[in-house]
Amino acid sequence: MRAIDQLIKDIELNHWKTPHDLINIRPDADCVYGGEFYFFNINIHRTLILIEFDEDEEVSIVWAGSHDEYELTFKNNRNVIKKWLKDNSWI
Numbered sequence: 057m058r059a060i061d062q063l064i065k066d067i068e069l070n071h072w073k074t075p076h077d078l079i080n081i082r083p084d085a086d087c088v089y090g091g092e093f094y095f096f097n098i099n100i101h102r103t104l105i106l107i108e109f110d111e112d113e114e115v116s117i118v119w120a121g122s123h124d125e126y127e128l129t130f131k132n133n134r135n136v137i138k139k140w141l142k143d144n145s146w147i
Contacts, residue, residue, distance in 0.1 A: 059098045
């Protein structure tokens with residue numbers, strides 16, 4: 057199964073209530089802001105995922121791109137990620 061298909065399957069099949077639950081299933085998850093925003097290593101891609109821990113257990117994809125696009129957009133810096141999230145009304 058392709059890595060992106062596995063990530064989608066993990067999201068659909070799991071009912072994560074806390075960030076700890078998420079990390080147990082997806083150890084590649086890297087929390088980048090507030091316990092809600094995570095990067096996942098997906099082969100050559102990194103995908104920023106917004107995890108909403110609400111009663112509806114909804115997950116929204118915030119950003120997706122290659123590692124080069126990630127470096128260009130976020131400069132490997134959590135403060136830049138936070139600014140980007142604010143500028144795009146995610147936080």
